[in-house]
Amino acid sequence: MLRRLSLALAVASASSGAAWAAEAPLSTKTDLVSVYQEAVNNNADLAAARADYQARKEIVPQARAGLLPNISGGANMSDSETKVRTNMGDPTLSRSGILYQATLSQPVFRADRWFQLKAAEATNEQAILELSATEQNLILQSAEAYFAVLRAQDNLASTKAEEAAFKRQLDQANERFDVGLSDKTDVLEAQASFDTARANRILAQRSVDDAFQALITLTNRDYNSVEGIKHTLPVLAPTPNDAKAWVDTAAQQNLNLQASNFAVDAAEETLRQRKAGHAPTVDAVAQYQRGDNDNLGYVNTGTPGTPRYNGDVEQRSIGLQLNIPIFSGGLTSSQVRESYQRLNQIEQQREGLRRQVVENTRNLHRAVNTDVETVQARKQSIISNQSALEATEIGYQVGTRNIVDVLDAQRQLYSSVRNYNNARYDYILDNLRLKQAAGTLSPADLETLARFLKPDYNPDKDFLPPDLAKSAEQNLSAKPDY
Known part of the structure; x- marks a missing residue:
């Protein structure tokens, strides 16, 4: 049915x-x-x-790092010989020793890194x-x-x-x-x-x-x-x-x-960063060095290369470093x-x-x-x-x-x-x-x-x-x- x-x-x-x-x-x-x-x-x-x-x-922290202080340290061990020609003959000077150094660099004006x-x-x-x-x-x-x-x-x-x-x-x-x-x-x-x-x-x-x-x-x-x-x-x-x-x-x-x-x-900030490549940069640089005078290169005023002192020498420096870009092959x-x-x-x-x-x-x-x-x-x-x-x-x-x-x-x-x-x-x-x-x-x-x-x-x-x-x-x- x-x-x-x-x-x-x-x-x-x-x-x-x-x-x-x-x-x-x-x-x-x-x-x-x-x-x-x-x-x-x-x-x-x-x-x-x-x-x-x-x-x-x-x-972000990677970019911020470019505006923060940069501290580096290192050591240099060397052994060298230098022949000096003088009226008194050709003495050979030997230099050896270890040099320790630390450098602090603080950007003062870095427009490119800010952008x-x-x-x-x-x-x-x-x-x-x-x-x-x-x-x-x-x-x-x-x-x-x-x-x-x-x-x-x-x-x-x-x-x-x-x-x-x-x-x-x-x-x-x-x-x-x-x-x-x-x-x-x-x-x-x-x-x-x-x-x-x-x-x-x-x-x-x-x-x-x-x-x-x-x-x-x-x-x-x-x-x-x-x-x-x-x-x-x-x-x-x-x-x-x-x-x-x-x-x-x-x-x-x-x-x-x-x-x-x-x-x-x-993208706008990146453009500003690229334009800032034409701007000068200023960094504050502080450096400390310690080593024997051979490595620091202190020499006698009479005979170049002749060590002035025996023993370790310390050196400190601080200053501003200015860099003005003039021409980089058209890169910027x-x-x-x-x-x-x-x-x-x-x-x-x-x-x-x-x-x-x-x-x-x-x-x-x-x-x-x-x-x-x-x-x-x-x-x-x-x-x-x-x-x-x-x-x-x-x-x-x-x-x-x-x-x-x-x-x-x-x-x-x-x-x-x-x-x-x-x-x-x-x-x-x-x-x-x-x-x-x-x-x-x-x-x-x-x-x-x-x-x-x-x-x-x-x-x-x-x-x-x-x-x-x-x-x-x-x-x-x-x-x-x-």
């Missing part, structure tokens, strides 16, 4: 639910916040980004913001991976229900053919639809496995079950529902855009020209990023508003396709419709179910993407979503809204009118 598809939805859900229960309930289901926390603790990309930041922030420090500080701020952007992006990645699993599971559930419905249609076609109520063509059409549905179910199962694998890759933890999202999740327009307000927020708070501002600052001028172009490059990149942020923010704002309407429309389309299928099946019974019409109506119904669930997940993710573009995305957004998770979520039963599932159950218990 031919059934209505609203009935088939409930029956298929019940039958496939048993199969799911045999496959999945291996452990407690994981929730969205737990997945995010595991990603924070174990994600390789985030760990690499943190290490990159720790390395990049060292440029280098300012550039390093700007680069450090850029690195902080880029790390924050990576951390923020992990929030979105966690949600995308999590809801990809739910999307795949719901798709698999509807595909199972569709396969079960086509199997019943095939059984009914065979029964009608056996009693002479239909021809072989109906059986072949039903068989083709069932075979296609079976192939789709196999592919849908692989998609579920792939989605779980992506979650494992993100967190380095194994999962076999996650909590589903309730159909009671509010589907509301963004607040405020004003694209300009979101764009203004993004211009001020988008992390990548803020990082690009510091990149420009760093070339570096200035290079820095001009680097600054221009980074400014253009910032402008390109700003335009992209504005575009993404506006597009995502529109997307969320579209998703709100789409979710409602897709839900209504399920009801409409149920009614259409019922009417088509009645027409098939009385001979005004053929089996192809029935099969097409079934496909349309299950397609509308998948479209509805896809619209729900698109709405959730587009909301998070809009907040990321505006720079306001935080773990609190995941905690808000987690309040609408259902710990006992069963995809094979819960892929339909509760009111539609209830309607299907009522139709199942109702006496058929044919």
Whole structure:
């Protein structure tokens, strides 16, 4: 006996639910916040980004070191012979000994090093913001991976229900053919639809496995079950529902855009550093030396090279050292020209990023508003396709419709179910993407979503809204009118 598809939805859900229960309930289901926390603790990309930041922030003390005192010490041991030609002959003088020395150098005026420090500080701020952007992006990645699993599971559930419905249609076609109520063509059409549905179910199962694998890759933890999202999740327009307000927020708070501002600052300071290569430098230098007079080179005024004293000698000196760059082969001028172009490059990149942020923010704002309407429309389309299928099946019974019409109506119904669930997940993710573009995305957004998770979520039963599932159950218990 031919059934209505609203009935088939409930029956298929019940039958496939048993199969799911045999496959999945291996452990407690994981929730969205737990997945995010595991990603924070174990994600390789985030760990690499943190290490990159720790390395990049060292440029600040490295640049500051150029403005701080530099102290060096050393020792020199030598043994030399000097032949001196005089009117009295050519005596050979031997000199040997150890010389100890310490030198203190303090930059007094080093404009290039000062600008280098300012550039390093700007680069450090850029690195902080880029790390924050990576951390923020992990929030979105966690949600995308999590809801990809739910999307795949719901798709698999509807595909199972569709396969079960086509199997019943095939059984009914065979029964009608056996009693002479239909021809072989109906059986072949039903068989083709069932075979296609079976192939789709196999592919849908692989998609579920792939989605779980992506979650494992993100967190380095194994999962076999996650909590589903309730159909009671509010589907509301963004607040405020004003694209300009979101764009203004993004211009001020988008992390990548803020990082690009510091990149420009760093390039400007680097340009100043290169220009300062033309400026003189002044250093204060203090030196202390101690050794025998051979090494210090004290000589007799009468005969050069003849030691004046025996024993150790100490020498102290302090003074200012001025260096005026005159010509360096064009190196400094070339570096200035290079820095001009680097600054221009980074400014253009910032402008390109700003335009992209504005575009993404506006597009995502529109997307969320579209998703709100789409979710409602897709839900209504399920009801409409149920009614259409019922009417088509009645027409098939009385001979005004053929089996192809029935099969097409079934496909349309299950397609509308998948479209509805896809619209729900698109709405959730587009909301998070809009907040990321505006720079306001935080773990609190995941905690808000987690309040609408259902710990006992069963995809094979819960892929339909509760009111539609209830309607299907009522139709199942109702006496058929044919």
